Amino acid sequence: MVEIKKHDFDKLYWVTLRDGNVRLATKNADPGRKIYTERLVNEGGVEYRTFDPFKSKLGAAIFNKMQNFPFKENSKILYLGAASGTTVSHVSDMVGDKGAIYSVEFSARSLRDLVTVSERRKNILPIHADARFPEEYSMIVPQVDIVYEDVAQPSQAEILDTNVKTFLKDGGYFFLAVKSRSIDVTKEPEVIYKEVIAKLESYGLTVLETVDLEPYEKDHIMIVGKK
Template sequence: MEKLRPLDCPNVLTDGTYLYSKNLVPGNSVYGEKLQMYDGVEYRLWDPARSKLAAYLLLSEKGCDLRQNDVVLYLGASTGTTVSHVSDIVSDGRIFAVEISKRTFKKLMANVAPRRNIIPMIGDARDENLMEGILQKADYVYCDIAQPDQVRIFLNNMLQYKCRSGMLMLKCRSIDVASDPTSVLSEALKEIKDKNLYADAPVDISRYEKDHYAILVRRTTR
């Protein structure tokens, strides 16, 4: 295995082509990814072609402001590919992983069962009462949902749970199939600013996921 270097993200290394997350559950492969040893520690191959967050981290070469003990609200967990790597990153934290599809949720449950820090939840991210009695505050919200009002959903959750920061995977064609993606991006950035939140420079991840931008949003400037 060639020389790896750390990213500004806990428990993640890169060789410039792929990422590798330190396996929270040694010996466990979540979705068939390769397990590799490096300096006596087991890592999981994290392919940017299969994960938008991996694409963001690789293309930006900067962190996503996730911390090891964060409480994360993850909207759009799907079958658990990316959320399992977030589990490696926030190894001392917790992730509330929300998925709307019953069929997909069953796969999510099976895939993340060995991971003590993931709490799978079935529900609709648009439901403002979804986490009532379960979660009062989170450190981070991650939003990867195909909804026309995905920006509003992301911002509402970030403010409702007083998150320090969050990651919005902007699916431009889900918002407006006819508009130019840059116009959709501009409108999203305006919505973020209108809520008195601060967006880092958006990262175009179209090399891996067409018409998608990753936007790191913070409550305060750096």
């Protein structure tokens, strides 16, 4: 018997598998189909997809007790660094048919996979563009509730700032996955995290919390904040 319990956050579930293992999950918006190596679990006529914290930094931040979780039915999200859609697909499960995930990715290879995913999930809008240049997609992307960035680039903070200024509603949330090694391999991660937070604050953004992503991702944190 599989057991399903609602997570404290909207649209998330704890699934206890037959072997007793507990997994985080979202309700599958495209039943019968997987996007990566997640498991599909059926219970009570509903299909759930396990949300792997080793494959998604958002999943890792949830496991590590992130406090702020604004993802809801109908949310509009600008997602920078969508890759082939692992995390995007879980966000797609959460925001429903009237939500939208404007998913920016500059690798043509990853974008091809994302386009395939978006053919069955209409709330994913793949955009082939460079997140450093929001003017490339400002014709397509409206004002959004959340800006989520996971680009693993030295200019992560600057990219967040230009996109937040262009697209995030006042009072909207941002999520920035910081990979310290992408910024400077010679510095201690803690020093880099402080520098990124100071930069965001100098842009006038409010940092609400930081979540270390160990043991799922080494030398990464998730910064959550508000405009």
